[in-house]
Amino acid sequence: MTVSVVLFTSDLRLHDNPTLHAALSGADEVVPLFVLDEAIASAGFAAPNRRAFLADCLTDLDAGLRERGGRLVVRTGDVVARAREVAAEAGADEVRTAGGVSRYAQRREERLRRGLESDGRRLRVHDATLTALPPGAVTPNGSDHFAVFTPYFRRWSRERPRDVLAAPRTVPVPATIGSDRVPARADTAGVSEGLAEGGEKAGRKRFAAWKRSGLAAYEDGHDDLAGDMTSRLSPHLHFGTLSPTELVVRARRAGGAGAEAFVRQLCWRDFHHQVLAARPDASAADYRTKHDSWRSEESAGAEIEAWKAGRTGYPVVDAAMRQLRHEGWMHNRGRLLTASFLTKTLYVDWRVGARHFLELLVDGDIANNQLNWQWMAGTGTDSRPNRVLNPVVQGRRFDPEGRYVRRWVPELSGLAGSAVHEPWRLPEAERAEYDYPDPLVELAEGRDRFLRAREKG
Numbered sequence: 001m002t003v004s005v006v007l008f009t010s011d012l013r014l015h016d017n018p019t020l021h022a023a024l025s026g027a028d029e030v031v032p033l034f035v036l037d038e039a040i041a042s043a044g045f046a047a048p049n050r051r052a053f054l055a056d057c058l059t060d061l062d063a064g065l066r067e068r069g070g071r072l073v074v075r076t077g078d079v080v081a082r083a084r085e086v087a088a089e090a091g092a093d094e095v096r097t098a099g100g101v102s103r104y105a106q107r108r109e110e111r112l113r114r115g116l117e118s119d120g121r122r123l124r125v126h127d128a129t130l131t132a133l134p135p136g137a138v139t140p141n142g143s144d145h146f147a148v149f150t151p152y153f154r155r156w157s158r159e160r161p162r163d164v165l166a167a168p169r170t171v172p173v174p175a176t177i178g179s180d181r182v183p184a185r186a187d188t189a190g191v192s193e194g195l196a197e198g199g200e201k202a203g204r205k206r207f208a209a210w211k212r213s214g215l216a217a218y219e220d221g222h223d224d225l226a227g228d229m230t231s232r233l234s235p236h237l238h239f240g241t242l243s244p245t246e247l248v249v250r251a252r253r254a255g256g257a258g259a260e261a262f263v264r265q266l267c268w269r270d271f272h273h274q275v276l277a278a279r280p281d282a283s284a285a286d287y288r289t290k291h292d293s294w295r296s297e298e299s300a301g302a303e304i305e306a307w308k309a310g311r312t313g314y315p316v317v318d319a320a321m322r323q324l325r326h327e328g329w330m331h332n333r334g335r336l337l338t339a340s341f342l343t344k345t346l347y348v349d350w351r352v353g354a355r356h357f358l359e360l361l362v363d364g365d366i367a368n369n370q371l372n373w374q375w376m377a378g379t380g381t382d383s384r385p386n387r388v389l390n391p392v393v394q395g396r397r398f399d400p401e402g403r404y405v406r407r408w409v410p411e412l413s414g415l416a417g418s419a420v421h422e423p424w425r426l427p428e429a430e431r432a433e434y435d436y437p438d439p440l441v442e443l444a445e446g447r448d449r450f451l452r453a454r455e456k457g
Helices: 018-026 038-042 048-067 079-090 103-118 149-158 200-213 234-239 244-254 257-278 301-309 315-327 332-345 350-360 366-377 391-398 403-408 417-421 443-456
Strands: 003-008 029-037 073-077 094-098 122-126
Touching (some): 003 018, 018 029, 018 122, 029 079, 200 234, 244 257, 301 332, 315 350
8 A cells, every 4th residue: 555645734625736636646545634833833923813714724624534534634743753753654655745935835845855855755845736826937037036026927827727626536544643633713812803714615615605796896896995895715825725726717717807807816926926935035034125224113112003003093094904903804905005004104114014914814924925015115026116005095095985994993983974084184173072093193294204214225
């Protein structure tokens, strides 16, 4: 009997999983393994919302495997040590896993390869699992990656994605391999009250419903804050409970302007992954430095805390920050607004904001989170690095009736229509009725401070 270990990481699904498919095609039995990585926790990356969502994903994956005659094997500790341990217990010749792009994923892969080779085993890495196209699949002349999105999108769009793979009918797992308990959501404290359900079953249900009711209108409605017409699939893409390749194929099959706009967003995700794969330092360092002299966390501490709490005095910014705390998720337009406000209006280092987002976001992905923050800070791949988003203008444009603000900033619920975006303009007596702060800074003052600092940098 030949045995292959499938080390799941960010591909917690049975449908369209090349790693699992290849293992089942080449071995008599497989060991579906997930390691609760202590290094993730010690690095502070195991935020409660992601731990809870992960527990849902693992519970669902285990259930899906059991329906097919198998089960999930869970171990805790160092990923490399546990994978080698399980491979030895199973008498496996190989370990298969999906290729990642972060510095940690690349180091983990190299450590695993060396360890397995010393045991007389081999590591097989599948690069077309976590993204629609593997990082490095398309490159410009003279460079190892695209630094600008539009030319990447043109090249990416011409490539044919791999075939979508069906979920396996059976998954034979050796009976002798022991497992730790599969974690449950209830094991985690401090979870956002409105956190969505995780797992492949929930993800596929979510996509099927949104494809019927939201995909066609996505191009026109994806920036509508109150309408909430985005797919909300980013947590499932982060944990790999949905395949980006399958989403691209199914969206293109549906056709239409909404589907094209959705595919473009999936391409943005691939774009950031190929940037980080080529430049792992971009997880912490400016991709294109502007030599900013950011305000220190000490000097801007009170303003940073107000931003985190949703008490900046700018209602649309505060609404988005409160949504983040309540759901562990934020509307994409809100992410742009809150990041612009912190980095450019308050002139605070993007890493402060990125760190806070990673503490709460269920879809907290190093490639997308860090590089999107840099995009808004003007130190990343944005071709207009000094653009500043005005929260009042943006609020009136993308929440014209003020419904998004009133949903998340209930102390302003008595204000009708777009007046909710500028409560400081109310007559003094009426303004006193609302327990809501004045703006932290005048927008023009913040913009001028940012531009002056950029000129000096």
